[in-house]
Amino acid sequence: MIINFWGNLKELLRPPFRGQQRVAYELTRQASVKDIIEALGVPHTEVGRLVVAGREISFAAPGADDDTLDVYPLSPPVDVTTPTLLRPEPLPGITFAVDMNVGKLATLLRMAGFDTLYRNDISDPDLVAVAVREKRILLSKDTDLLKRKGVAFGYLVREIHPEKQLAEIVHLFGIREQFKPLSRCLRCNALLLPVEKRQILDRLEPLTQKYYQLFQRCPCCDRIYWPGTHRDTMLLMLTRCGT
Ligand SMILES: [Zn+2]
Structure with a gap:
């Protein structure tokens, strides 16, 4: 043949x-x-x-x-939500499961607002099982992982640099318009919730208390987020990755 x-x-x-x-x-x-x-x-x-x-x-x-x-x-933009001959059972939406070998990409995807499962203590079979069960796109640099039974949606990340990896994924799946920056906890993936400043006042540094009014809290790890100095850097990076 x-x-x-x-x-x-x-x-x-x-x-x-x-x-x-x-x-x-x-x-x-x-x-x-x-x-x-x-x-x-x-x-x-x-x-x-x-x-x-x-x-x-x-x-x-x-x-x-x-x-x-x-x-x-694959020909960008890949629409995982529409059935095709090769993948007749589409995904309900864009969510990811990220392998340890592209761990920084997981943080950047969360920064962009995408539901991204990442754990650094998970075995290959468990990662595949959870990706399949939760209908997530599996991202990895390991070709053998992507060949495992049950994997239908995945992608072999080619780029080395995390920012370029994010750009690679955004381009492949055509998801620039789905960015929701600063909506998700970078540490545990949960959606952030607004919190009143007076409720967390004692946890803020004096300058943060003085200059910021809007705060969000992670319902899982209790970390507080606000549009601080990293915000502009993050938004700039996300803009670069999306173009
Ligand atoms: Zn959290």
């Missing part, structure tokens, strides 16, 4: 195929195209379209010796 990997997918192929667009694959057993693609190194989460003889096929289609399969990458 001949398989063409388009766009950046060829960089994910395992050696000795890495970088090749065209791979001649010898079928030794009956296998779905999903299994074949993943055996060659490409997590199915990175695939946007599969085409044989001008027709789109699903991941479950069996590989056939005489076929030429074209494998196309």
Whole structure:
């Protein structure tokens, strides 16, 4: 079977195929195209379209010796809320589960207001299980994690720098318009609630007491947020990432 990997997918192929667009694959057993693609190194989460003889096929289609399969990458903006042939059960919305290897990205996603599950003490199977159960998009730098059974929506983060990773995700899913900056606790992901200044006065530094009137509180960890000096830096960074 001949398989063409388009766009950046060829960089994910395992050696000795890495970088090749065209791979001649010898079928030794009956296998779905999903299994074949993943055996060659490409997590199915990175695939946007599969085409044989001008027709789109699903991941479950069996590989056939005489076929030429074209494998196309995800094409931004990816709408996870609409059913497709490859992913017939869409997600109800944009929420994320973030692997430890991109932990700073989790903070930036929360900063932008996205519901983002992140724990630094969770095993790979548990992370996958919670992502699937809570219908979250799994973000990772680990190709093996994204190949785990049950994962339907995920993405292999390519960028190294956290701000660029955020820009990568925002661009891929087309979610710039969904930013709600400073609405979520950076530490525990909960939505912040307004709190009256007089209720927390004794917890504020004198200058904060003097210059700020609007405060929010995390209902989980009780941390207090206000539009302090970091706000402009954060908003500037989010603006950069969204363009
Ligand atoms: Zn909190």
